[in-house]
Amino acid sequence: MTFSIVARSADGRLHGVAVASKFLAAGALVPAAEAEVGAVATQAHVNLAYRSQGLALLRTGVAPADVVAGLTAADPGRDERQLGVVGSTGDGATWTGSFCHPWAGGQAGDGWAAQGNILVGPQVIDAMRDAWLDGSELPFPQRLLTALRAGDRAGGDRRGRQSAGLLVVRRRGGYAGTGDELVDLRVDDHPDPVTELGRLLDTHTMLFGKPDPATLYDLTGPLADEVAALLAAAGHPVGVAGLDGALASWAGVENLEERIVAGRLDPIVLEHLRRTAPPGRTGD
Incomplete structure (x- = not known):
């Protein structure tokens, strides 16, 4: 029901998740992130416990691939789950259960993982991967959004569009330095949610971006x-x-x-x- 990307900035200071789905308020369920620790996306038949448990494992230094292995091994519903994890260093990791609705799958590399289910085909993940890898000069939130937009343009969720979300964390990156949520935006129910998410990010950047000296x-x-x-x-x-x-x-x-x-x-x-x-x- 969803496609997403979890990722880390090149300097390791930012982590985030971008997600879109033909599902109400996917941004309220799928993403979780902790500054300088990592990010998690739980989807298909969402297991909300993956979010806190995954971050707890990353916090203790467990590698993303081992986080995925540990979470899924302990979950009897793992064959209906999809999961993406990225940590503070190294490759991201992704899991697609054998009972996820087709097309379903994912890819991962250094500092990122992209995954989706009920997609039009593997080209969605290919497009997200290419956009992420080609976007290294973009600000991190825009880079995540660009990857999500590429997946959407490649066909995205084969059932259509409904919601999207973007979560980015950085230590003391939130409003007035009082929190870590640099960006936390959601489009819960919209005919073109990824485009609307882009509009919200532009507004967010105008209002809360730091001035360039x-x-x-x-x-x-x-x-x-x-x-x-x-x-x-x-x-x-x-x-x-x-x-x-x-x-x-x-x-x-x-x-x-x-x-x-x-x-x-x-x-x-x-x-x-x-x-x-x-x-x-x-x-x-």
Whole structure:
């Protein structure tokens, strides 16, 4: 009912799972990941215990292939299960039980494993593999999504489309550094869930991505004057808090606080401010 990829970044700091299925809210069931430990995908006849048990084994240093062997050996329903595991080092591992609905299978390599069942054919996994291997220059969440999109375009679940999910963890990579969930997005019921997941990831990146120091503008001179006028038009005039304070106040309302840098300006923030400030009230 599902196709997924579990993977690790080249530096070992990020782990994640991308999944799509003709099944309601697959992202709520299939993926699990722990920062600097590994990631697990449980599918077909899902065994939710695989998630916590698999991560616990990875945490103690058990290799992914041995995690798969241990989980399936202890499970009388293993022939109806599918499982993908990746750890902090080495190859990923995948399992497809003999009773999984065809087409079903998987592939694995250094730092990744892709698997699926009730697929149009093996080309789905081939496409995911190729997209993952060819995407090494992409940011890790986008690389996972690109592999998932490749599987979807190759035919995906032969019953159709319904849901998709993306989970990426990095130590202190979550909101304001207070957690490890860098990305945790789900499309639970949608006619084109992988495309919708891509839209959500783009929005997530805009709102919560960290500013690139190389692209920041100095918030001085004519740019500072423009920003002050735009902020005033948006209801955040520069007052005793100064330009930085007014900008931070506006950014908090717009959910862009993660992109604010004192005395400087992220081009993404400037673009959003220009696009959303009420027209004709910028003080020009």
